[in-house]
Each structure stands twice: as structure tokens, then as C-alpha cells.
Amino acid sequence: MDISERSLVHARLAAQGLCGPPAPGPVQAVGRLLAVQAQDPRGMRLAVRARTRGLRAADVDAALTLDRSLLVTWLCRGTLHLVRTEDYWWLRELTAPRMAAQIRRRLAQEGVSPGDAQRGVALIETALAADGPLLRDELRRRVAAAGVPTAGQAMVYLLVVAATRGTIVRGPVVGTEQAYALVSDWLGPPPQAFDRDAALAELARRYLAGHGPADERDLARWAGLPLGDARRGLVAITAEVVTTPGGRQDLAGRSRHPGDQFPTRLLGAFDPILHGWAERSWIGADQRTITSNGIFRPTILVDGRAAGTWSMPGGRVELAPFADPPAWPAPVAAALADEADDVRRFLGVQPG
Known part of the structure; x- marks a missing residue:
């Protein structure tokens, strides 16, 4: 590994929280990364372990269940992600529209008509309003009892539709699973109106904080957004960014020294x-x-x-x-x- 490559690796490991001082808690570890891929529950928790010291998986569960400072829902690239609750609002607004066409296509492949999808989402919302939070199998039984298809991946995509509409999120940990809850019950109203330009700037800033040095193609791929959106966000924070020797961008003021050792x-x-x-x-x-x-x-x-x-x-x-x-x-x-x-x-x- 030559000096320039070593410098890149060190800078990215440091941005990720794998080098340098550990995060003091799960919320800070997740916030640094902005969003942690979460379709593997153990992997999601282990991502926090690798960037903190002395915590336990139960500390992540407490943040999900007790103080509601973390949550899981479908966001970047149409995939489940663990995020800080305060970042949920603007990230969903940015990423949900991009997922809509893909979700419609997958529902059709699972034999769920548009009308059935509407009924299924309404049934999920009604069940959670009456008895939530509820586990997926509990919701599945109620939706299936009303004649809406739930076999295969159909139920998953009904939940994705409800999540991308801002109706539900994964909330409290119940046993080994996360239950679903209504956003209005679990989180309350949005803290502020959505500003797309401000959100794209925040996306670029926070992405570089946890992934820099990187470029617009990296950001677009990670977020699952068009290249134009990634470019727009990076342009908005030009004054906060420097260009590294490799032509990538990073936040100004960050140390980019390669260091002597890498973590195991x-x-x-x-x-x-x-x-x-x-x-x-x-x-x-x-x-x-x-x-x-x-x-x-x-x-x-x-x-x-x-x-x-x-x-x-x-x-x-x-x-x-x-x-x-x-x-x-x-x-x-x-x-x-x-x-x-x-x-x-x-x-x-x-x-x-």
C-alpha cells in the first residue's frame, strides 16, 4: 500500500469511526455514519460495537425502545437503515419518491393489485392505531384475514409502501424482533417543514463526515439518488469542502494524516x-x-x-x-x- 493509498484508507476509516476516539454511545455512532444498513439485525448492532467501547447490544435496543432516539425504516437505496430519529424526517422525504416505482413493480410481481395495496396499507394503519406497536406476523394475520395477498414478499412490500409514505417505522424491540408503530404515535409531528435544497446540503455534509474522502458518484450510489442530486448537495456546501490529492472531496479541517497503525x-x-x-x-x-x-x-x-x-x-x-x-x-x-x-x-x- 503506497502513501497516497494508505492516506485514503486511513481517512475513510477515521471518518467511519473505526480509527481514533470511539463514539460515546449508539446515537453518536449512528449519527456519524448518518445511516447504517439494517436488514441484518445483528450486523446493525455490531456496526455500533465496532465504533464504540464497552457498550452492549442492549444499549442499541434501549435507544430504539426507551428513548426512541434511533429507529429503523426503509431509506437509502430502498433498504432498511438504522438512523437517528432526528434524521428520519428529512431522509425519508429525500429517498421515498425514488423508491415508489420500484415498490409498485415488486407488488405487481407478488400478485398485489394497486387496489389491494391501498387496502393493505389502510389495514396496517388501522391495526397500529388500535393496538400498536405490533410485530410483522401480527400485522400479516390481520391483513390476510381481509383478503389482501401477503404470501412471499407481498407483506414486506406492503410495509415498505406504508413506511415510504411516512405512516410507519420500526420502533420498539420486542424479544428478538422490532415491532412496527405509527409515526404519529411513536414520533409525533415533524419538527419542521421539509426544505429539499437544505436536505440535499445536509445529506452531502453528513455523508462526507462519515465517508470522506469521496466524490459525487459515491454519494449518489450510497444514497440511491440521481447523480444530479448528489452534485447539487455538494455544490451547496462548497465553502465547507476541500479537494484531496486524489480528486475526491472531504470536509475542510479534517486530519488526513495516514497514521502508523490501522485497527484490527x-x-x-x-x-x-x-x-x-x-x-x-x-x-x-x-x-x-x-x-x-x-x-x-x-x-x-x-x-x-x-x-x-x-x-x-x-x-x-x-x-x-x-x-x-x-x-x-x-x-x-x-x-x-x-x-x-x-x-x-x-x-x-x-x-x-
Whole structure:
């Protein structure tokens, strides 16, 4: 890794909160990243663990359930994301219109007519108004009882429609799941009117804070928005941005020194470091990091690079390094053992 490449890797790891001082809590860790991909519940929580110290998964659950400072819903790229509650309002307004055509197409593929979709969303809203928060299977039973198709992925896409309309979010943790709640009940009214230009500027600013150095293509890909929107947001914050030697943009005033060491981390499935840019060769991630159906597997990070994957069968952390045998010095091996212990501590899992 040459100096310029090392500098880029270090800057992005620092922006992600994987280098430097840890975040003091889950809300700060998520806020730095703006949005954390959340279709894998354990991976979502492990993303917070890797950027904090001494917390437990229960601390993330408390933020979701007790103080309602975090929530999960469909946002960037039409995918579930964990965000701060205060960022939900403007992010949904920015990203929901882009998802509408895709959702209609998927509902049709699942055999749900436009009329059935309208009825299904109305039934979800009525059920949550009367008895919410409710788990997905509870909502499914009520919707199916009214004759609306729910088989396959139909129910999921009915929930996506309700979420993109700003009707529902995933709220409290109930057992191992998150229940759905009405936005009006769970969060109350929006704190302010939506300003699209201001939202695009905030998107660009916050994206660079957690992902810089990056460019407009990176931002557009990550947010799932047109390139023109990404460019518009970046232009709006021109006075706050500098251009790095590689031609990418970053927030002014951020330290871009490469540093002497990179962290050794066990990252969860779908960790933000693996899908925050248009390409990921800079982190050493290739097809070995991603399963054949596009699911990002839990990843071993060594010396600023993806060095393997890991799993946890029966509560035991098992490493699968890309190199066989792995060329890890003793300090790295010891750090990985410590990481494995911390993953189990964070999740409250004991080896079987």
C-alpha cells in the first residue's frame, strides 16, 4: 500500500469511526455514519460495537425502545437503515419518491393489485392505531384475514409502501424482533417543514463526515439518488469542502494524516465500511467478502484491509481468513482473539 493509498484508507476509516476516539454511545455512532444498513439485525448492532467501547447490544435496543432516539425504516437505496430519529424526517422525504416505482413493480410481481395495496396499507394503519406497536406476523394475520395477498414478499412490500409514505417505522424491540408503530404515535409531528435544497446540503455534509474522502458518484450510489442530486448537495456546501490529492472531496479541517497503525476489527454483516462508496477495492473487499446473493458477510479487518470473514456457530467465533495460512503477526492474532471475546460480550452470547 503506497502513501497516497494508505492516506485514503486511513481517512475513510477515521471518518467511519473505526480509527481514533470511539463514539460515546449508539446515537453518536449512528449519527456519524448518518445511516447504517439494517436488514441484518445483528450486523446493525455490531456496526455500533465496532465504533464504540464497552457498550452492549442492549444499549442499541434501549435507544430504539426507551428513548426512541434511533429507529429503523426503509431509506437509502430502498433498504432498511438504522438512523437517528432526528434524521428520519428529512431522509425519508429525500429517498421515498425514488423508491415508489420500484415498490409498485415488486407488488405487481407478488400478485398485489394497486387496489389491494391501498387496502393493505389502510389495514396496517388501522391495526397500529388500535393496538400498536405490533410485530410483522401480527400485522400479516390481520391483513390476510381481509383478503389482501401477503404470501412471499407481498407483506414486506406492503410495509415498505406504508413506511415510504411516512405512516410507519420500526420502533420498539420486542424479544428478538422490532415491532412496527405509527409515526404519529411513536414520533409525533415533524419538527419542521421539509426544505429539499437544505436536505440535499445536509445529506452531502453528513455523508462526507462519515465517508470522506469521496466524490459525487459515491454519494449518489450510497444514497440511491440521481447523480444530479448528489452534485447539487455538494455544490451547496462548497465553502465547507476541500479537494484531496486524489480528486475526491472531504470536509475542510479534517486530519488526513495516514497514521502508523490501522485497527484490527471483527465487523458485522453489512458493515458500513463495505458499501459506503461506488467501489470497494480500496478496502480489499472482493467477491470473497460477498455471498453469491449479494449479502455482505461478517468481515475481518486487518491493517486497513478486509482479510477474511467470520461466523459464530454455537456462540463460538470462527475465523475464515483469505490467506491460508494467515500471515498475521502475534499482536494481530491476539487482537483478533480480544475482538472475538468482545463480540460475545457485546451480544451476551456464551459458547455452546
